[in-house]
Amino acid sequence: MRRLLNATVLIEILRPLGQIAVFVAGAGLILSALMLGMAVLLRGSTVDATTMKNYGVDLFTYTLVNLPQVLIDGVTIGFVYAAIALGYTMVYGVLEFINFAHSEIFAIGAFVGVEVLIALDNSGRLDGIPYTMAYFWLFLAVLAAMVAAGATAVAMERIAYRPLRGAPRLVPLISAIGVSFFLQDAIRLIESLTTGQFHRIIPTFGNFDQQISLASLYIVGTKIDLVMQVKSVIVIVSAIVMVVGLNYLVNATKLGKAIRSVAQDRVTANLMGINVNRIIAMTFLIGGTLGGAAGVLFALKFTRIDPFVGFFPGLKAFTAAVLGGIGNITGALLGGLVLGMLETFSGSYLSVFTMGAFGAEYKDILAFAILILVLIFRPSGLLGEQVGQKA
Amino acid sequence: MNKGLLNQFSQQAHTLLAELKKSKNATIFILAYLAIGTIWVYLSPRSLLAFLLFISSAILIYYLPLTTRFKIGLSAVMLLVLVPILGVRNIFYLEVIFQISVFAALALGLNIVVGFAGLLDLGYVAFYAVGAYLWAFFGSQQPYLLYEIPGTAPPGTPFLLPADMFYLFMFLGIILAAFTGILLGLPVLRLRGDYLAIVTLGFGEVIRVLANNLDKPLNITNGPQGITPIQRPSLPEPLLNALRAVLNPIVGHNVTEGEFYNLFFYLLALLVILVVIVVVRRLDDSKIGRAWIAIREDETAAIAMGIPLVRLKLAAFAAGASFAGVMGVLFAASRTFVSPESFSFMQSIGVLSMVILGGLGSIPGVIVGAAVVIILNLQVLQGLSLYLSQLRQSDAVIPIINFAWKNLSTQLDPAKYQRMLFGIILIVMMIYRPAGLIPAERRKRELTREEILENEELHPDGGDAPNPTGQSTSGEAKHGAA
Structure with a gap:
């Protein structure tokens, strides 16, 4: 008990919680202010008139009325990205290597979790069960996904990356792309051989699809109900647990110390008696298990998965990691939140602001635009410190 | 010095004689x-x-x-x-060989970027798409359909340009693609290698999303349906008749116009490859080529030697892109149809796996790589699919485990598993033979020269030219690709 209340421990748990609150509030406020500012600037323009014609309200009101819901959705997606980005950032922090196949680790997690739930559903264990049991089974599915994804990540490191350590940096990257492609088709092969199809849908059970009414707001005379699905709450809570847990692990445990030392200087860490290979495998294991859990959360939120489901979330999560400062856990969180919000903002407002010329379909390339901008103007990311290139 | 020269000369004469024999x-x-x-x-x-x-x-x-x-x-x-x-x-083989030549040209272009300059470009197909959509737009009725909803072309819409403008557009394709390459390269080439890879990947996706969605506000790309028909350059009828007189008796049937078009585009692709090979060979031994290799091997050292890094990287990007651009124009005309699906990330990785398989920086290697991947893809995988479906229809069983082929899932269709093929190629080559099947001439030369020197020390009269393959693998594994 005394150890648990140790000051550093408390700080390492509380600090990320505080950061999360600051990031969510900060990113939300800045983006909302930007949108509202744009709406004010465009007052009286053709855009304003078009909105008036289509929705019966002027642009500013439209923006304002939709804002709360957009923010809630943005935060949810942001946490999904942040959870995936943790895996990229862990591996990059230690090896300076983009684990391109992390998106497939994520997909494997999603598939294992969903298959477990489908198997439970088929055996009738999910019919009319109390909510506590529903949460228990979901937790079990997440656990299974974490085990499978972690094991795959470790195997992948052992087979495809370890022999290439010390080679020029593009060599393991190309190998990682190969692993990513291989795993995509491997998932497809296994799924289609065992189930005859490779699109899977998570069974509906428990109260995950229910809407919680958070509050009712009165903005400029309209009543807005702020709603949130139960599963969004689950996603956010799990992602927060993951971030806090990982932060604790890296900054307050002995293993974390070893990981940080390997990240700083592999040779010296080896001389200090740290088994570098084991630590690197551990890094992949941690990143993989987090990715697997994120996969199930993703499946829960978006219900439908296929073997290529990891590609876009993976790229966006990578963008989030770079945006926040790759190698930095809180950076991944911030990047994920900012990216998730930007994406929902563009998804809901782009069409209105461009009078329907560009719609939500462009939100996928928004991430790349951000990635390019960040890399040009601040390659170390929002929170990353300037680091030299490792030899 | 004089003696060394004489020695070398006599040795060359020796080997030449031996070769002649x-x-x-x-x-x-x-x-x-x-x-x-x-x-x-x-x-x-x-x-x-x-x-x-x-x-x-x-x-x-x-x-x-x-x-x-x-x-x-x-x-x-x-x-x-x-x-x-x-x-x-057998027109199927012409298709295979045409595909080989198209992808060989693409792979040779990518080889400049990845193999020479060491910049990993994961969105290479984007430049191919730029070329393809250039001719697809101007060589079809699309310019008159800018305000139409996709798929509602009024009958009798004229073509904007005559079909023979195709040749001009091959050059415009080169210019536009090179320009696009520079435009993309300017902001991103300062980045470190792995970031650059992800950004180019993103760029490839951007081009694909644009192609998919630029059917509004102006209908430029016709959206996911793609643009068709695209004009092909005209083939003069008298020439075709003359060729028919020769070809018909040999092949045993009347050669149709479509088959002539296939031949024509095959020959055009060959011509492009020839140009690419000449350009690449000249570049390889030029100042620029050496500067690229210097950049690939060690950027910091290259800067220290006074190599203008960004400018040369841009040149590599533009050169690689321009070859993709011209092949894109050719592709659009040969298929008379383009759609965003042809320019997916998988295609980029396919071209990359050809380069990696053949050997980064190696011209014959890259061509062989393209041939192997295409043959595996179009012939072996599809042949396996065919074979499996035949087995499924038969009553055969696997003897020991007593498994009837009939029960084999129809989902097991090897032709659809190209990703796995590309993935395996990339992983296996990176681990076991990063320099490729036919390592680049320059590396071989370096290794041979070293060994000749060693041999000369051992046997001053100069032995036979040693075979470097035995020792090269370990050395290349260390120097690695890219």
Whole structure:
């Protein structure tokens, strides 16, 4: 008990919680202010008139009325990205290597979790069960996904990356792309051989699809109900647990110390008696298990998965990691939140602001635009410190 | 100094003599090999084995100790006479060879970027798409459909340009793609290698999303449906008739216009490859080529030697992109149809796996890589699919485990598992042979020279030219690709 209340421990748990609150509030406020500012600037323009014609309200009101819901959705997606980005950032922090196949680790997690739930559903264990049991089974599915994804990540490191350590940096990257492609088709092969199809849908059970009414707001005379699905709450809570847990692990445990030392200087860490290979495998294991859990959360939120489901979330999560400062856990969180919000903002407002010329379909390339901008103007990311290139 | 020169000269004379002695046998051998391959393919146009035998003679021509002039002559006969005849006889092979040549040209372009300059470009197909959409837009009715909803072309819409503007657009494709390459390169080339890879990947996706969605506000790309019909350059009727008089009796049926078009685009692709090879070879030994290699090997050292880094990287990007651009124009015309699906990330990785398989920076390697990947893709995987579906229809069972082929899932269709193929190629090559099947000439040269020097120390009279392959693998594994 005394150890648990140790000051550093408390700080390492509380600090990320505080950061999360600051990031969510900060990113939300800045983006909302930007949108509202744009709406004010465009007052009286053709855009304003078009909105008036289509929705019966002027642009500013439209923006304002939709804002709360957009923010809630943005935060949810942001946490999904942040959870995936943790895996990229862990591996990059230690090896300076983009684990391109992390998106497939994520997909494997999603598939294992969903298959477990489908198997439970088929055996009738999910019919009319109390909510506590529903949460228990979901937790079990997440656990299974974490085990499978972690094991795959470790195997992948052992087979495809370890022999290439010390080679020029593009060599393991190309190998990682190969692993990513291989795993995509491997998932497809296994799924289609065992189930005859490779699109899977998570069974509906428990109260995950229910809407919680958070509050009712009165903005400029309209009543807005702020709603949130139960599963969004689950996603956010799990992602927060993951971030806090990982932060604790890296900054307050002995293993974390070893990981940080390997990240700083592999040779010296080896001389200090740290088994570098084991630590690197551990890094992949941690990143993989987090990715697997994120996969199930993703499946829960978006219900439908296929073997290529990891590609876009993976790229966006990578963008989030770079945006926040790759190698930095809180950076991944911030990047994920900012990216998730930007994406929902563009998804809901782009069409209105461009009078329907560009719609939500462009939100996928928004991430790349951000990635390019960040890399040009601040390659170390929002929170990353300037680091030299490792030899 | 003088003695060294004399030594070298005498050694060269020796090896030349030895080659000439051997080459008599080699000449007979290769002629026989090619003849057998040709006759076999001619007699049984459906046999995969025959086709492989025929195609592999190209590699033999490259490797056997023959005089350069004879090699070029024989390759010309093979590519310009035998392939068209056999190709028209079985149009599927012409398609395979056309695909090989298109992708060989693409891979040679990518090879400049990845193999020479060491910049990993994962969105290479984007430049291909730029070229393809350039001619697709101007060579179709699309300019008159800007305000139409996709798929509602009014009948009788004219074409904007005459079909023979195609040739001009091949050059415009080069320029536009190079320009796009520079535009993308300017902001991102300062980035470190792995970031650059992800950004180019993103760029490839951006181009694809644009192609998919630029059907509004102005209908430029016709959205996911793609643009069709796209014009092909006209082939003069008298020429076709003259060719028919020669070809018809040989191939045994009346050669249709479509088959002539296939031949025409195949020859055009060959021409592009020839140009690419000449350019790349000249570049390889030029100041620019050496600067690229310096950048690839060590950026910091290259800067220290006064190499203008960004400018040269831009040049590599533009050169690689321009080849993709011209192939894009050619592709659009040959298919008379383009859609965003042809320019997916998988295509980029496909081209990359050809380069990696063949050997980064190696011209013959890259061509062989393209041929192997295409043959695996179009012939072996599809052949396996066909074989499996035949097995499924039969009553055969696997003996020991008593598994009836009938029960095999129809989902097991090897032709659809290209990603797995590309993935395995990339992983295995990176781990076991990062320099590729046919390592770049420069590396080989460096290694051989070292060994010649060693040999000279051991036997001052100069021995036979040593075979570097035994020791090269470990050395290359260390220097690595890229």
